[in-house]
Amino acid sequence: MKPPRRWPWWTWARRTTAAAFLTLLVLGVRSDYHWLVGSTTSTRLFGVVPFADPLAALEVMIASRSLTGTLVLGAALLMLLAVLLGPVFCGWVCPLGFLLDLNASLRRRVAVKLVLKSRWKMPAWTLPRVTRALVLGAVVGFALVGRYPAFQTLSPINLVVWTLQWGVTSAALFLVVLAIVEWVAPRLWCRSLCPLGGWLALLGQWAxxxxxxxxxxxxxxxxxxxxxxxxxxxxxxxxxxxxxxxxxxxxxxxxxxxxxxxxxxxxxxxxxxxxxxxxxxxxxxxxxxxxxxxxxxxxxxxxxxxxxxxxxxxxxxxxxxxxxxxxxxxxx
Amino acid sequence: MIGRREFMGVLGVVVGAGAGGLWRSVDGGRETPHRLRPPGALDEEDFLAACIRCGQCIVACPYGTLRHDDEGRLSDRGTPYLVPRETPCFLCKDYESLRCIEACPTGALEDPGDVESIHMGVAVIDPKTCLAFNGVVCRACWHECPFPNQAIRFDSLLRPVIVEDACIGCGLCDKACLAEPSAIRIVPTVDREGGKP
Incomplete structure (x- = not known):
């Protein structure tokens, strides 16, 4: 049985939410439409409703040994979402996940052609998924001793947004490397490395x-x-x-x-x-x-x-x- | 019975803590000029810990003063800073409150109460290039200073002198300086306390 050609409603919905999130973030910096201002780490919707990436908030709280109401409220909103719905951020909102999705469908198309024509298989390397727990732990440990939210300066999720918001060349290069790696090791980042995904999965295990x-x-x-x-x-x-x-x-x-x-x-x-x-x-x-x-x-x-x-x-x-x-x- | 996930998580914390310690020992000894931070910023170390790198303060600044750090040190990436020679901090003189502080979600920028209590840095005048030190009558810096006669005074030879306790480091004088390059440099608070001029 062939898969349906048309996207079902939920694929439309999740692609739309992810595209809208990224677009609004970029518009928040590059235009006067300040509906959603900030980066993936922390934003404000219409200048009022705060959102904070639960991992970024955790890192900042640990590194600075302090709490602020805005941060706690913003993180609590998204943590509640993860507890109820699971790590939906990854599939429905994450700008990097969105781009890697598109990258993966391109790869799949090329892979199909290669397999049909030459019997040559695309490599598909992978790491065990527990590696995410290691990265998550490392991020927390670094915040504790290194005293700055290291993942937020390295996170490809952030770098996607920064590249589009501020035109960061080094970030763009890093993302190109990541995209190339994804062709040999599909979804390596999301499956095995992303500490934010790991944290959300941990929160959402009883969703x-x-x-x-x-x-x-x-x-x-x-x-x-x-x-x-x-x-x-x-x-x-x-x-x-x-x-x-x-x-x-x-x-x-x-x-x-x-x-x-x-x-x-x-x-x-x-x-x-x-x-x-x-x-x-x-x-x-x-x-x-x-x-x-x-x-x-x-x-x-x-x-x-x-x-x-x-x-x-x-x-x-x-x-x-x-x-x-x-x-x-x-x-x- | 401890699962693989939990074991990897704990192992990660140990690895991360080690990397963090290594980073601090390496980074602490490095002598690089620090960025000039927005008004109300915590001490550099606490600021880097508390800043969530969201850029809301940068967007909030009505004068386009704040910049997004894209190529500095790794720990500086994504943080806000200003280059006063190009765009100084106008201390939101046309607004009721300091917009960047209001926008900050994490308290990395903290309301100092009044403008006089801000300590971004201190202006340092280079007598070699300052026009007033070289026989020209020039008061450009004094004219722009938000605290004239408090932060910038003139000595008996009409040369400008910075009063370090009153100068908040907004950089308006740096922007106004007629010398090229500017005879005024704003030294961030962290570099002053580090024993530098």
Whole structure:
């Protein structure tokens, strides 16, 4: 089954929010439309409502050993959003994520051509996703001892905005390097390095908004197109250990809906609310209403999603070109 | 039982703290001229810690005085500074409050209460190039100074003298100076306390 050509509403919505966020930030500096003034680290909407990047706020609070009302309020708003909805910032707002998304679709198109014509495969290197925790820790540790928010001067998210706002040449060069790296190691930054994503995922691990799975519609041999398209490298059909309502239970899920977009079977759906997590319970207790042999096979895997996201993103054409690989679950 | 994520996080804190200590030991010894900070800025070290690099003060400045640091030291990137010879700080004389301080979300710029309590830096006059020191009658700096006769006085030979306790470092005199290059240099507070002139 071919993926639909047209973007579904949520892809429109998230691309629009990300583009609007970036546009307003640039207009806030370059024009007189001061609707959203600031950088990704901290902004004010219409000069009143403060927003602060939860990681930048954390760094500044640790480095300066002080709190201000504006900063706490601004960070609390976005932290609440992450707690309720998960790391939606990554999939729906982040300017860098937006650009890397476009970069990835370009790469995918080129990759399809290469695979079909020459049987040559694009390299897809990766780092384990736990690396993000290391970077997050390092950023906090540096703020504590180094006493300045180091990530905010290095963050490619910031650099995208700065380049467009102030025309920073060195930042632009760095971003070009990052874009090139993304062609050999797709989504390396988002999956394995971004400490902001790591922090938001940490906050949003019990979020109410989920990608739900209707396992009964999936059949015995899932096509795994969702997994192949997940920008975070989540094994979609396997990461669902929530009791009662099976849902993607990987804290790194950005709720971008890429998996829903490509799912031709109607297995995946947006879901609000879920039962309590039961990672600790025995595998047999989960999905007791489902197919028991399948349940055992799937829940025997680590549900934390700590494994490296080794699956390359590809379109259905690319998948078809490598049908032997795609027909089995894409394990590393 | 500690998970891989938690272990990596703790390992990261240790690595980051080590890098931070290394950075401070290297960066602290480096003798580079510091940036002149906006009014109300905390002491340089606290300012760098508290500034979230959002640029709201830069946009808020009605005179276009503040600049976005794009090529300075790594720890300075994204912070606001001013080059008074090109655009000095007008202390928001046409407004009720200092706009940059109002815009700052983190308290890196702190309201000093009144304009006289600002300490951005201090003007230093170079007698070699100052016209008044070389036989020309010139009062350009004194005319522009927001605190004439307090921050800039004249000695018996009509040469300008800076009163360091009253000078706040706004740089209006630097901008006004008729000599080329300017005979006045605004030394940021941090460089003065560091033992420099």
């Amino acid at each position: 109410r908004l989920r990608i739900g799975i209707r396992r009964e519609l999936a059949g015995r041999a899932p096509c795994h197109r969702c997994t192949l398209h997940c920008p975070m490298g989540i094994r979609v059909m396997e990461d669902h250990s929530l009791a009662g309502k099976p849902a993607v239970d990987d804290p790194d899920c950005t709720r971008c809906g890429s998996c829903l977009e490509v799912c031709g079977q109607g297995v995946l759906h947006w879901q609000w609310g879920s039962g309590p997590r039961n990672h600790e319970s025995s595998p047999d207790a989960q999905h007791s209403d489902g197919n028991s042999s399948e349940t055992k096979h799937l829940s025997g895997r680590n549900p934390h999603g700590d494994r490296p996201g080794t699956v390359d993103v590809g379109t259905s054409e690319e998948v078809a070109g490598r049908s032997r690989q795609a027909s089995r679950p894409p394990a590393g």
